[in-house]
Structure formats: C-alpha cells, structure tokens
Amino acid sequence: MIGRILAIAGTEARIAMRNRWVLIATAIMLMFALALTFAGSAPTGALGVDLLTVSVASMTTLSVYLAPLLALMLAFDALAGEADRGGLALILSYPVSRAEILAGKGLAHLGVLAFAMTAGFGAAGAAAAMAGGAGADSLMALARLIGSSILLGAAFLALGYAVSALAGSTTAAAAMAAGLWLVAVVLYDLALLGAVVWSGDGAFTRDIFPWLLAANPADAFRLWNVAASEGVALASGMGGAASALPGWAAPLSLLLWPVAALGLARAAFGRMEP
Amino acid sequence: MTDDILIVENLGRRHGPVEALQGVTLSLAAGQRLALLGHNGAGKTTLIKLALGLIAPSAGHITVAGARPGSHAARAATAYLPESVAFHPALTGREQLALFARLAGEPARVVGPLLDRVGLSHAADRRIRTWSKGMRQRLGIAQAMLGRPRLALLDEPASGLDPVSRHDLYALIDGLAHEGTAVLIASHALTEVEARTDRIAILSAGRLVAHDTLVGLRARAAMPIRLRLTAREGAADEVQARLGGARVNGAAVEILCTPQDKMDTLGRIAALGPLVADLDVTPPGLEALYRHYSGEDRT
Numbered sequence: 322m323i324g325r326i327l328a329i330a331g332t333e334a335r336i337a338m339r340n341r342w343v344l345i346a347t348a349i350m351l352m353f354a355l356a357l358t359f360a361g362s363a364p365t366g367a368l369g370v371d372l373l374t375v376s377v378a379s380m381t382t383l384s385v386y387l388a389p390l391l392a393l394m395l396a397f398d399a400l401a402g403e404a405d406r407g408g409l410a411l412i413l414s415y416p417v418s419r420a421e422i423l424a425g426k427g428l429a430h431l432g433v434l435a436f437a438m439t440a441g442f443g444a445a446g447a448a449a450a451m452a453g454g455a456g457a458d459s460l461m462a463l464a465r466l467i468g469s470s471i472l473l474g475a476a477f478l479a480l481g482y483a484v485s486a487l488a489g490s491t492t493a494a495a496a497m498a499a500g501l502w503l504v505a506v507v508l509y510d511l512a513l514l515g516a517v518v519w520s521g522d523g524a525f526t527r528d529i530f531p532w533l534l535a536a537n538p539a540d541a542f543r544l545w546n547v548a549a550s551e552g553v554a555l556a557s558g559m560g561g562a563a564s565a566l567p568g569w570a571a572p573l574s575l576l577l578w579p580v581a582a583l584g585l586a587r588a589a590f591g592r593m594e595p
Numbered sequence: 596m597t598d599d600i601l602i603v604e605n606l607g608r609r610h611g612p613v614e615a616l617q618g619v620t621l622s623l624a625a626g627q628r629l630a631l632l633g634h635n636g637a638g639k640t641t642l643i644k645l646a647l648g649l650i651a652p653s654a655g656h657i658t659v660a661g662a663r664p665g666s667h668a669a670r671a672a673t674a675y676l677p678e679s680v681a682f683h684p685a686l687t688g689r690e691q692l693a694l695f696a697r698l699a700g701e702p703a704r705v706v707g708p709l710l711d712r713v714g715l716s717h718a719a720d721r722r723i724r725t726w727s728k729g730m731r732q733r734l735g736i737a738q739a740m741l742g743r744p745r746l747a748l749l750d751e752p753a754s755g756l757d758p759v760s761r762h763d764l765y766a767l768i769d770g771l772a773h774e775g776t777a778v779l780i781a782s783h784a785l786t787e788v789e790a791r792t793d794r795i796a797i798l799s800a801g802r803l804v805a806h807d808t809l810v811g812l813r814a815r816a817a818m819p820i821r822l823r824l825t826a827r828e829g830a831a832d833e834v835q836a837r838l839g840g841a842r843v844n845g846a847a848v849e850i851l852c853t854p855q856d857k858m859d860t861l862g863r864i865a866a867l868g869p870l871v872a873d874l875d876v877t878p879p880g881l882e883a884l885y886r887h888y889s890g891e892d893r894t
Contacts, residue, residue: 416698
C-alpha cells in the first residue's frame, strides 16, 4: 500500500517539476513575500516591534489569499484532468484503491506547497531579520506562519480534489475552484462584515461572529496567527475577534479542515464513474 | 467451466431510461481471443467497464478470474487498454511504464525488456509528448502485458494505426493469448479481427445478437457464397445459359449459392471443362455477417 502511494506521489512530484509548477509556485511566494516585507517596513518604529514581526503580519495577510489559490490550482485538475484524458479508468484497472491514488497525489502536491511556502516565507523572514532584527518571539511567529500556511494549503488541496471529482470535466472544475476560492477567501468575510455592521454590538457580534470566523479555514488561519502573537495582532490590527475565542478554536479548525475535506474528496471520488 | 476467466451472466446496465446493455451472457477461457463487435454506442465499452468494476451492473453478474470485478484480486488479474490512451505527456515512456509496473506489483527490472518487446526501447527516455500515435498505442499494449494478466480487455486497440503498426499490434496480442491470457478485443474494424480471433460476439443496441466462431456464424446466417467465373473468350453466353447467375462485365458470370449447395455447384462448373478460364470463391465476409446479425439487412 505504501509502495503504491509512493509510486503515485513520485510520479506526481516529477510531473509538477516538469510542468515548472514547483518553480512557479516558489517564485510567486518568494516575490510577494519579499515585496511585502520591504514595502511594509514603515510602521516598525511607530509600533515598537521588530521588522520580522511586521513582515510576518503582512505575510499572514498574503498567505490567506495565496495558499488557497496555489493549492486549488494544483488540485483542481488532479482527478477531472485524468478522467478527461482517459487515464483514470486505466489507473483504476490496476490493483490500487482510490484512497491510495488520492493519498499519492496529495502527498506530492503538499510537498510542492510546503517547499514553496518554506522557501518564500523563510527567505523573506531571513531578509527581514537581517535588515531589522528578530527576537525569539518573532521567529516563533514565522515558524507558526509557515506551518499554518501548509495546513491551510492542505485544506484547500483536499477541497480542490473534491471539486475535481464532483465537477466532471476540467473546465467545470476550474470554474468551481475559482468560485470556491472567491467564496471562502473574499465573499465569506464580506458577508460576515455586513452582518457585524448590521448587528452592531449585539449578540451576533459578541457570541456568533467569532465562531463563524473560526469555522472558515482561511479566517481560522488568520485568527491563529494573530492570536498567538501580540506583536502580530498589534501590527495587523485584528485582535478583537481573536480575543473573544478560546485559544484552541482556530488551530483546531485548521487541523480539522484538511481531514474533513479529504474525507469529502474521497467520498466524491468514490462516486466518480470514469 | 473453471477454465473460464471471464463469465458474464445475463448482464444488464441501465443508464437512466436507456438500456445500455441487456441480457448479455458470454464466457471467455484462458488463451481464447474473442472479438466483441458493434457500432459506436452498441455497449462494447459499457461491457468492458462493467468487467473492470468501474461501473456497477443493474442486472446479472460478472466474474473475473473467480472474483468480483473491481476487487483487488480481479484487478490484479486484469489488463486494460482504453479506447484512447492518453498517458501523461510530461513523463517519459520508461517512467510511465515504471509507475504501472509498481502499481501492478512487478519489479522495476521488467520495464526495460517489456519496452524492448514492443519495440520502444529507442524512444523510452523521450517524453511521451513527442511520441506518435502508434508508439503510444504500443506503450498501451506494453502496460497491458505487465504482470502476466489472466484477462486482457482491449478497447479498439487498432484505432488510428497504420497497417504496419496494426500488424505489429496484432502480433503482440497473439503473443498474449499464446501465453494463456484470455483476450477480449472490442472493435468496429471488422476485417482486422476476422483472422485474429477464435470467436466473435456481436452487440447491437445493448443486446448480444450473435456469439460463435466465424464458421458457425456463417453457417447460421446461411448467407450465399459468391462464385465468380471467368469464361473463355466468346463462351460467356453459354456458361450463363448452363449455370444461371448474372453477367458481370463482358466475360464474367457471378453465381450465388448456399453453403450446402456449394460442392454441387462446383461440380457443375467443373463439368463445363474448357469453357471456364478461372474461378473465384468468396465466402460471406465479416462485414456482411455483421450487417446480417445487427439486423441491418432486414429493413
């Protein structure tokens, strides 16, 4: 079983490298992370935190958008594309289970994401630390950013596989993935913001809103990074909702999402008739 | 009975209101080659997908090497060549085949000799993107030969190939059958499978309308044998007068007779002696049989 998963993972990793996916993803992460770090270096003096802390706060905002986007772009084609090419029926004629296929692809794609995140955020973090200093606290924040970005990516990779299995064709999968990204990352927040404005300081804002925020993996990611570091909270100005929740809520949500989404993807894949 | 690798019993598959397959019963023993003929949409691919366990039957059942289709044991015993194979263009042939070998539980060392056997060793380390259609199809056959399958399901294996590639491909398929693999070839390229298969099954609109050897099909169809005589110069009128039949351009006479009357008619032709210069005997071809069994000539 492990042998078959590794065989698929190895092949997928090779394809990702041949398609220059690894290169492109890493270049995007590196470019944005470095640009944000140095463009956002202005408020250090005013807030009294080191440059790395500010950089982590900027990169947290960046990762909320980029990690789901990169993950969905890697994943949307994974099953629908194979089915379109006729390769899925062939691979399923071998003694390999659908769970093993998903695991193999997931492993390879997660490796690509993890590499891009670590390289991008790591390089920007190192540059910020060298230029403006870093403490144990801000280094911890950087490590947390990288780890939680990989988790966020994993959640959206699995959601991408579910979309790929449900869509039936590559084009439909691409459209659904774009829609999913828009809803999860942009529209969900806008809707919540609207509800908060409407509720004012009512029960919704105090009791329900923080939990709804934690239920979305992208917001859970933001909450976790903000709540865990005072400096980051200060620099990102998003401490209010974070303080209303118990500390375990956001990390738990971010840990549960990849597992739940993978279960969903497996169920959707099971219903596919290639 | 235990020799039958593929057993299909009263199989049906409904797709919404459409009966894609209905009451199909057939079996295939080790080393046998069965041609599954039918138009596009007759149910050939549906039958193959049912045998692979990719879709579930709505009636009847299938057994593959004694196991349920789609089970680990059945998949380990089955090789499949899809109608249009599309391997990943970014991989080399060797890498693609190595993946399949690992999935089939074969050691990596089988890949080289297998590529050699299908005549691809020269291109093995080039990306599949650069390969011709014939080369891709041969890679498809190579992956179907992995792990000594007990059943090979080949969907239109010769589609889009030139005559030379086709010949090579059927030689490889013969090799598979020779090693004891039960081979099912779905095709609408009728003339090719004629000499290459032991039995022929004809699907029409989801029903099995014939399942026999070529000889058996001919006998049951009772279709006429075509005898074409070339008469000596100036003797065509006399030949026609004594044998009947129809005149075809100038010196030739064409006679249609049933298989039972064939020897009789040949005797009468021989009795004409020097009046006949040449004789061609054409049994009904697969094309005509196919039309007969799929009900097209009864309109």
